Amino acid sequence: MKITLKQKNLADGRISLFIEYYKGSSTNVQGKRIHLRDFEYLKLYLHPEPNSAKEKKENKETLALAESIFTIRKAEYIQGRYDLKDTVKSKRTFLSYFEDLTEEKQKQDSLNNYGNWFSTLQHLKKVVSKNMIFEEVDENFIKKVRKYFENDALTKSDLPLSQNSKYSYFSKFKAALRNAFDEGYLTINYASKVKSFEQAESQREYLTFDELQSLAKAECKYPVLKKAFLFSCLSGLRWSDINTLTWSEVRDEGEFSKVNFRQEKTDGVEYLYISKQARELLGDRGSQTDRVFTGLKYGMTYNTEIIRWCNRAAVPKHITFHSARHTNAVLLLENGADIYTVSKRLGHREIRTTAIYAKIVDSKMKEAAEIIPELNIEL
Incomplete structure (x- = not known):
């Protein structure tokens, strides 16, 4: 493998420093030679034509740092190739x-x-x-x-x-x-x-439609928390994505609205249509860079308020903010959405993750619970 420190001109005029790892070449099925390269972009930049003493000094220091990293990378490669231990x-x-x-x-x-x-x-x-x-x-x-x-x-x-x-x-x-x-x-x-521990199937707490309706009517001490939680129930978005949601990610397109965002957990880009009621919860549009749910915070205060809010609504369950996402999945399946659509809306990478919710709403299991005729019981 050949390791080289290189430079690249960027559109904004700066010069980006990066390391190229050349791993040789191969030939594809069409007979074309393909060069195998990996790149490590150092996030270090040079001034293209330094005019001042300050810019010249910055270029010198930046280049010296890049050279140091380059030297380390070459040493790491040699150590790995010959199974040498990095003593430092x-x-x-x-x-x-x-x-x-x-x-x-x-x-x-x-x-x-x-x-x-x-x-x-x-x-x-x-x-x-x-x-x-x-x-x-x-x-x-x-x-x-x-x-x-x-x-x-x-x-x-x-x-x-x-x-x-x-x-x-x-x-x-x-x-x-x-x-x-x-x-x-x-x-x-x-x-x-070493072998990992087996993962147990966890119970996913969720709200029924009637319980969600009770919460919607009950008082919550923090209005922004109530709006964000109900929005999660209607959209399925995670706390992390709701917390960072900005108006630039909310698109109003005629009769429909959708949210275009990058999932915090999976880093995948999602395009999620939301209902009219979900859009109404967002309120009036703000500046593009403004957070939609201004003032939303993570902490014990808000977590405790969710529990108290449930108590006021007479919902006897241990509900967390993430329960809203479970609620969305269950309500979608109960109201006729197919498992593939639910999986896509939740941003699951594997359908088996969504299948857990299908188990919760298995209509055949519900029917089986009442299939045995009633007994005449005397106690």
Whole structure:
């Protein structure tokens, strides 16, 4: 493989610095030679024609930084090719590395995913020494962590972890190991050598239409929360997508309205038609860059208010904001939507994810519940 530091002129006039990984070539079925290349864009830019001392200095410093990264990448390739250990990286502590990954998730991912990483970190601090370095990571260490999650880990209420919590936390631990291997902290991908926990089928709490109607009539302390929750019930959008929704993503096209957005969880682009009532919940259009649900926040205050709101509406269920998405799926299926359409609306990548909701509304199962004739019972 040939590694080269290159430059590219951008439309805005800047010069972008990137690394090209040339992996040779192959011939396709038509006999045409195809060159195999990967690119790493460094997000470093040069002034095309520096006129001032400041711009010349910035170019010099930027180019020096790019050269340093380029030198590191070449060294990493040589270490990987000859199975050499990076002595600097191998001396880094595992927990500090996991903490940095967790901070990255806070910036990039949904609050729910970050919360899982944060909880995993708190558990790892109980089983991993703060001084343990990557050089000490081996299969016995991996087994020790797995055994902790399987037998010893407890919730804040001192209860054993649920099966899905074991699955989630250990999956984050394995993801960190894979990442560390990819980045050269480990020469062995230990994540591939240990079995994950089985994921249990979780109960998906949802609202019936009558319960949703009761909520719609009941008082909620925070109007923006009520609008956002009901909008999620009618559209199926996740909290993360509703929270970041801007007016530029809401398209009014004659009699119809739709939302064009990029899913926070899957990074997939979605084009979702919404009902007239859902559009009415959004209110009057604001500036293109304005958030649609101004003032919506994530935290214990709003989570608690959802519970109190349900109590006022006499809905005896433990409802969270995500229950609105489950509600949307169930109501669509109960009112005749086919599973493929529901899957597309929810942005599921696999139909089996949506099939869980089909199980909830299985009409044949409902009919079977009443198929046995009534008994004359005397107690």
